[in-house]
Amino acid sequence: MKTFLYNIGYFFKETGRIIRLNILSNIFSIIGTGLILFLLGLVITGSDIGNHLVNMLNEEAEINGYFTKDISDSDRNELVEKIGKIYGVRSARLVNEDEAKKKMEDILGEEAKILELFKENPFEAFVEIRINVDEMENILDNVKNMKGIEYVRDNREVLEKIKDITYAFKVLGYLLIAAVGITTLIILSHMIRQGIYNNREQINTLRLLGSPGAFIGFPYVLTGILLTLLGGILAALSVVLLINTAYEGIGSTVLFLPLPSKNDLIDKMIILIPSLSFILGLMGSLFGLSSIRKK
Template sequence: MFKNYLFNIKYFLKEARTIFKVDLLSNIFSILSISFILLILVMIISGLWVSTELVLTLEKEAEINVYYKDDLELEEINKLSKNISSLDGVTATGIISEDESFSRMEDILGKEAKVLEYFQDNPFSSFIEVKIDILKLDYVLDSLNDIEEVQSIRDNREVLDRLSEITVLLKFLSLLFITAIGISTIVVISHIIRQGIYNNRDMINTLK
């Protein structure tokens, strides 16, 4: 069987060399055209893959801050965090202490963080950081508002809505581009092959 494969390969290589000798320039352009089209297809697929990864990253970074009542004990706060994490659309929760809130604000302000030294007490409250599925934002917010221990929610609604729109748009464009480029690639390659057969029709008829 291996000998048959080897013989067939030698035969096809011999015929390919014969065809190239008959119309060298046309066949070279055909190969270059197909290679160029496939290269463009690979580049676009790579770009779409990067876009998909960007969408996933944006979705994972979507979060809201839940502030609870001041009179809650540590055990009650942990229980609240656990209850929130069980909600549909919530991917993770974490309790952020007052000191960590202060430290985060220092990082955000950078050189301007000196202004925080004028406060005698820590002006920041502890809260529960909630990472969410951006597409289920409304459901999560409604569920959180129904929880008695929740005092307020900082949802950055405008930013999250824009993030949701970008996510949906990127998914749609990715699907549209991959479909359009895939169809175009098949059509162009088919045309090149058909043109090659037409250009070598006399030799093909002779072989028949």
């Protein structure tokens, strides 16, 4: 540790020399890495927004259970309580005949006048059940088999689509993150290998002088981390700028669109992208250093 601290000045000086040796190439590497991490930031941001919207749809997912004709008010309330305790049910509440009619009037809008043709309220009371889509099958089986429930309107097609959208967002996000990570590692390891090749004479000289591999390789690791970190900072600033611009535009045009907190997204990008760039820089540099053993 003392030896490392003693040589820290040399490591940074050597890192600066390696960067200056191919300054134009390294600038392009920073920009290229920044663009890749910018795409990664867009993927993560888009995935967060998509997951937020899907979760909101999931929370609104519901099925309706209709009672048998002979059920009493007390049994009806007891049944609603029982349904609310089923695993995967977010909430269950009784919708009486008047509220059922009001809901239909809201749906029909101006066409609700047709309901005035009925002398009596044609709508029945039902239990409104908010569910977790992942537990849909289990909930449907339990509710349908309950005594006092005659019919369940399950909205299966809509709920299945919500479930498919959730799965698609997760798979797409994982694939894109994996693709960006692998691409960054390949580019960075190639850059480190090229730097080692350009400095092969100096490396051989240091070896002849008895320098250990860690002493020779650390400046290249530091170079890879520094360049990737600069690219990560550039990407994070670009994503933050894009989020601010997008939220201002969306806020003035699509007021009803439920979006996650802008500050939460920005904080996440400021922490996540530079952290990922540091990790990828370290991994790519260590991978590229494997070529030292072959030189």
